[in-house]
Amino acid sequence: MPFVDREIEMSALEAAYKNPVASLFVVYGRRRVGKTTLLAEFCKGKRALYYLATEESIQANCAAFREMAADFLQDELLRSAANVGWEMIFKTLLAQPSEEKLVIIIDEFQYLGKADKAFPSVFQKIWDTQLKNENVEVILCGSLVHMMMEQTLSYSSPLYGRRTGQIKLKQIPYAYYNQFFPAMSEQERILYYAVTGGVPKYIELFHQGNGIYDDILQNVFTPQSFLYEEPEFLLRHEVSDIGSYFSIIRSVAAGNCRLSDIAASLSIPVTSLPKSLKTLCDLDILEREVPPTEKNVETSKKGQYRIRDNFLAFWFRFVYPMRSFIESGHAEIAMNKLRSSFIPNHVGYVYEDICRSKMWELNAQGKLPFLFDRVGRWWGGKDTEIDIVAVDTNDRSNILFGECKFHQNTQMQLSELRQLKAKAAAVQWGKESRTEYFILFCISGYSEELHRLAESDPHIILG
Structure with missing residues (x-):
């Protein structure tokens, strides 16, 4: 599948790379949105060390990082050294002379802070005493949005104020879909966008273009398929009470858009909702809409919530209510329901979003x-x-x-x-x-x- 879009993000990373001073970039965004692919593309032809953190102990991660650094430097002494800490590994990385800037990427950075709450402070010290005065570009990347914000971007984080830039990677706009599906008509492309919603991993699964309904059956309406339980995987690490968040999204998908309507449908007080709704908005799952004619958007009482993510809107409308049929081996019943309402109850709304995005393009072009x-x-x-x-x-x-x-x-x-x-x-x-x-x-x-x-x-x- 081709590497598409990301010109703005790539330009920001390249500008930092060409800058003679050190840079510390934070790259974050929901799972499957293409962060690792972006960084892999950026690293091509560069002197770059990429480390993927795991949910293991901080000691296991440190040992794995030491092995990665030893391979990168071809340093057998570092490889055989026992009980070497993070500071010494970075010192060794910087000790090798080179006129070419060194790129250091730590992917899934939030797992290090999860394994050891003191690690952001450890890394802050490494940045202040070693990295910030060297010819390096450090990129901290993560897919658990709230953890990344807490560990790298929030005022309470030891790394607050150290970053030189940040990228919240979002889904690829519809305007680029002709590069993924060049042989399709625009009508067909919109059907695929209505399900995959600009998430590169989903686009990859649907990339063969066997027909939207066949592809949905294969990739979503089969219990063993990759996307069948995707919403649960997305929320599991981000929120503690997945059931209550599922209920909120399901309520919005059913047409309850106002705060009071959501609360009434769930039989809970209105006051218990704002924090959960903010979390879902931070995750780009929901968004709050206000009519553009409102004087004050933030305080308007006309605000309504909607599902921002095309795939999740699709899943909660067509998969979640039909899981009993799908799991009992009667996916054809779910497919018949889908065929009768996919266009009017889902694609039509996605098309409206596409048109509103096109309005901004026409506006910028003076048309x-x-x-x-x-x-x-x-x-x-x-x-x-x-x-x-x-x-x-x-x-x-x-x-x-x-x-x-x-x-x-x-x-x-x-x-x-x-x-x-x-x-x-x-x-x-x-x-x-x-x-x-x-x-x-x-x-x-x-x-x-x-x-x-x-x-x-x-x-x-x-x-």
Whole structure:
């Protein structure tokens, strides 16, 4: 599978490498997102030592690191030395003269701090007394987000203030999916993105492209498959009470988006939820949405929660409720349910996200009537919801409304634009003097009427 995207992250690592002073980078992000692949790509052609920490004791990790350093240096004396500590190993690594910068990567760094709570302090001393004045780039990498934040980024960490940069690696955007699946139509690519969601490991499993339903059956709807229990693996090391977090995600997947609705569905007090919701947001599993027209996003009472991760949204909608059928050998029942609701109940929402991301691209390219600083979904009242609303919070003279349709075989019609305009009337933001624009997105294109109208009316845009 090709190495795709990561230009910004690679550029940051390369800039640190070319800088004559020492650097300490923290790279973190959820499992399977491609951190190790990024670092392997960065290390190509460089003088680099890569060590993968384990959940063994700190003494076992130290011995393994010594062996790795001895192999790297071809130093038999270091290899045979007993009871050599971390400080001496790093001192030996730095003692070998070279004009080329040395890259030292410690992957799954959080396991060292878990094995010995004092290790971040030990490493802080090594950085302060040895590494920071040498020609080195040190990268501490980890996949347990909360542990990495606690051990390297939080104010209470001994390493706080030492880092010269950090990368929270996220999923690969849809815009790059044509590089993974170049032979597919855009419609097919969106179906695959709706399940794999930009996680490189998942993309790799689906990379053969045998057809979305066959690939789902093989990789998700089989109890022995890699992804069947993936959500449990993701949460197991991050949270202590996996059951309560599962319940929260399941509630959101069922359509309970407001804080009060989530609490009511779980029969728990509202006050017990914020900490858990913050944890799930930190893990990029959930996100809190607020209509872009709200004055204060942070304190708005209109906030709603949604599942941010495509695969987890898919899993909780289609796998979790059907596990009894799947595990009893009747996966065909689950597949029939999936076929009937996959497009309207999942792909359609993913397509809206893709279109909102495209809005930022169009905005940056100057292809829209005005520059905006907020874009998102808007809702109000009982049933009024608009897929896209874009505004400039510093200028209330313009507003843009958008509609997104994943019609597989049907073009968007003029009637859908009329419906959008009717819904736009419910949005009060700048209503006294605003100029309204409308943008339409449809995977199957637009009717001739819409094309003619867009050509004659600059307020209508076809995405």
